[in-house]
Amino acid sequence: MFREIRNRQALRDSLRENAAPLLILLALLCAGLLLKLYYSGAPDDEPRWLLAATARLFSIASGIGFQFQEGRGYLSGDGRLLLYRGCSGLNIFVMAILLVGLVPPGLRLEFSGSGPAPRRKASPVSFLIFYVTALSAAFAVTLLANTGRMLALLAAARIAPEALHPGALHMGIGSFVYLVFLILFYFSVRLIFQKLEPEI
Numbered sequence: 671m672f673r674e675i676r677n678r679q680a681l682r683d684s685l686r687e688n689a690a691p692l693l694i695l696l697a698l699l700c701a702g703l704l705l706k707l708y709y710s711g712a713p714d715d716e717p718r719w720l721l722a723a724t725a726r727l728f729s730i731a732s733g734i735g736f737q738f739q740e741g742r743g744y745l746s747g748d749g750r751l752l753l754y755r756g757c758s759g760l761n762i763f764v765m766a767i768l769l770v771g772l773v774p775p776g777l778r779l780e781f782s783g784s785g786p787a788p789r790r791k792a793s794p795v796s797f798l799i800f801y802v803t804a805l806s807a808a809f810a811v812t813l814l815a816n817t818g819r820m821l822a823l824l825a826a827a828r829i830a831p832e833a834l835h836p837g838a839l840h841m842g843i844g845s846f847v848y849l850v851f852l853i854l855f856y857f858s859v860r861l862i863f864q865k866l867e868p869e870i
Contacts, residue, residue, distance in 0.1 A: 694801070698771035702764040714754040715743045720812070721758050727817045728753070732824060759816035762848050766808035769856045770801070804859050815851035819844050 709717050715738070725736040725744040736744040736753065743754035822843045 695771040698767055702767045705767075706760065706764050709755070709758075709760055712755060713741055715739070715741055716755060717758055717760060720760060720763065720816075721753055721755075723813050724757070724759060724816045724820075725753050727813050728820050731817055731821055753820075757816070757820070759812045762815050762852065763808060763812040765848075765852055766811055766855055767805065769852065770804040770808055770859060772856070800862070803862060807855065807859065807862075811851055811855045815848055818851065819847040822847055 715721065718738075721743055722738070725738075729735055734751065735747045736751075737747070739745050743752055743757070745752050823840060826839055826843060
């Protein structure tokens with residue numbers, strides 16, 4: 671019974687100490703969901719800020735030029751490729767934002783009553799540096815993952831154009847590339863944070 675009381679007290683103390691990082695995590699969760707809801711009913715040429723950057727990076731990597739078409743998105747010069755809302759990478763951007771919230775500075779929850787573990791505490795400057803860096807990286811990883819996905823799809827279509835159903839190929843390659851990039855991004859953000867966070 672006393673151990674259970676100590677565990678509850680340790681959890682309450684930990685939640686109290688971690689109020690700011692938990693609020694930031696909640697804010698990022700709300701921001702990601704609102705972003706997703708806002709663009710869920712958007713026309714095919716939105717979100718243009720993501721589509722334009724993706725089209726530019728993909729053009730550099732592939733040599734294929736794109737022109738913006740109102741209401742449709744970005745169409746390649748030969749008319750065979752169309753980058754529209756579903757190709758924007760919004761889902762991976764939202765996931766990357768949420769992953770940033772999982773490694774906030776100072777968040778160290780203690781669920782056992784075995785006593786406090788050695789802790790680090792982040793300063794307000796560390797919070798700012800961490801989130802500016804991580805959220806900028808979330809945008810960059812979105813562009814890289816989306817471009818990598820499209821390059822992989824383009825290569826697969828050239829190698830085995832009839833090997834798989836186009837929808838299955840698109841889903842399989844896209845999911846694999848996104849998963850790899852998100853895992854790498856998560857561990858990179860953790861590493862950046864460990865370098866920035868000062869020791870007590």
